[in-house]
Amino acid sequence: MTNAVFLGMALLLASIAGYWVLGRGTPRPTGTWAMGALLGSFAMAFASYAPLFRNVAESIVPHVGRLLSNCASLGAATAVLAVSFQLNLEPYEARRRIRVRLALLTASVVTMTALFAYEQLTARSPQVYALYLLPYISFLGFSVVDFLMQAVRQSKATRRDSIRGGLRVAAAGCVFALVYVVYKLTRIVGLGLGLGDETHAQCSSLVTSTCAFSVTSPALAVLLICLGLTWPAVLYPINQARRRRWETRSFESLRPLWQDLSAAMPQIVLSSAEDVDSISDDSDFGLQRRVIEISDGILALRPYRSRRVQESAASNFHTATEQGAAAVEAAVVRAALADSKAGRYADEVAPPSVDAAAREDLRADTQWLLLVADAYVERVGDDGRP
Structure with missing residues (x-):
């Protein structure tokens, strides 16, 4: 069941990402590539949550599924911010902020990869795992809070109901992401104090206490943020068709x-x-x-x-x-x-x-x-x- 849910969502999001980037013709509207990166990153994140994907990846490199999942989550968080910046800021300011976030993303991924490699080459310890989690959760928490503030502010300013509703759904996704961030922070503290270890049990259910925080919360965050950002684009052709139907009927009446x-x-x-x-x-x-x-x-x-x-x-x-x-x-x-x-x-x-x-x-x-x-x-x- 868990494999079907996560791999199915990954396939759906990957298909939408392909349509968003390749199937919309030219010239492409502002934010097309950022939205494609967002959907692709979310697809990767969902795939990495699936036990089947983890088992295949870790049969090649032990524990690499954790690194892939974390990097996909950071990439998705950066893509969310890029979409938000391109839609809400002037082009120059949007590019400036995106460059800063990409630099932070690169630094976080490089640091995480180096610490992961160090773990693989030496005896694994809770303290090294805590150091690995620190750049990951710091950048993720910063990105979630940044986007949450933008989503709340823009939902109050916009006049379009579909955009307002989509931003509120995305803000709800940020709440689930913050639950995951708090959970990871408690793990970092526990690991740093030697009160736990870095072992991970496979999640056969999405509602058990540990899996609810470590898997279900980020999965819901990904789903709600993705839905909230794409909702206006999905509703637009529907609303246009309804508008034309009303105009035609009114014309005849x-x-x-x-x-x-x-x-x-x-x-x-x-x-x-x-x-x-x-x-x-x-x-x-x-x-x-x-x-x-x-x-x-x-x-x-x-x-x-x-x-x-x-x-x-x-x-x-x-x-x-x-x-x-x-x-x-x-x-x-x-x-x-x-x-x-x-x-x-x-x-x-x-x-x-x-x-x-x-x-x-x-x-x-x-x-x-x-x-x-x-x-x-x-x-x-x-x-x-x-």
């Missing part, structure tokens, strides 16, 4: 109101008829154009907007609700269209809808006009009554 307005006032149409009947190529542009044309049409109807019709419609609908206010506006527009065709100006011009004036962006404008268009078709007659 606005058609009846737009057709009546454009038939009465052809000058509001911004392009030829064949272009406005379909938005398959650019749903955002098509919807924006339709919203502008309807808004221009409603504005052009201002001399025909009757205050009497507005007050009559207000008495028939619950104007305290957004749907009621939209029904009142639909009644005024329908009556104004009829009067414009007959050439009758309003005795007293109705003021613009307060709800329409409160909209500040395309989506809000569209949602308001969708309510008006629905009421225009379903809820009001030519006299402004239900």
Whole structure:
């Protein structure tokens, strides 16, 4: 079971890393190589946790699985910071900080490798193992705290829900990583005082006391940080598809109101008829154009907007609700269209809808006009009554 979990995750992450680096075309966005290194390092870390991988590696060099696992963890921690720096800092500052982290990583790996080789060539002792752990856990703890602070700060500043959620998931992964760091620090202290040894029991279960701290915690940290950093990229195409679907549906829902307005006032149409009947190529542009044309049409109807019709419609609908206010506006527009065709100006011009004036962006404008268009078709007659 343990082999299946860790090797399966390693294969999945390696596949994602390959797609991230090789399958995204050119030019590649900022952070592509750092994210590829992150995913590759995490894949290596997961593989090194698997007993099968350790057994094969240690059949060649005794105890080398520990060194490979620790180096993969440090590489993943450095890659996490590199991704964060490239996404959140100016290019020059990001490169400067990445160079510093790479220098620290190199120094830590060289020191660990030298101490590991010394262990292999001499009698192994708890004190030498404690010295081996010291650069490993120091750099790892520094990286985890550094990234945790960045993740918390950026999650408060970002406006995109997917990025905010992903950073919070990554921050949760940092908490599990800190549990692992604290566990390793206690081992360093114990080894340094001669209160323990460097022997490692194979983990057949992920929930036993020692394995929960030494294997399960770092594995959960790797999984959550990887998920948190890739979550926005995974959600982006899904959100884009949902957005295009909403834009297409909104475009069609606005058609009846737009057709009546454009038939009465052809000058509001911004392009030829064949272009406005379909938005398959650019749903955002098509919807924006339709919203502008309807808004221009409603504005052009201002001399025909009757205050009497507005007050009559207000008495028939619950104007305290957004749907009621939209029904009142639909009644005024329908009556104004009829009067414009007959050439009758309003005795007293109705003021613009307060709800329409409160909209500040395309989506809000569209949602308001969708309510008006629905009421225009379903809820009001030519006299402004239900």
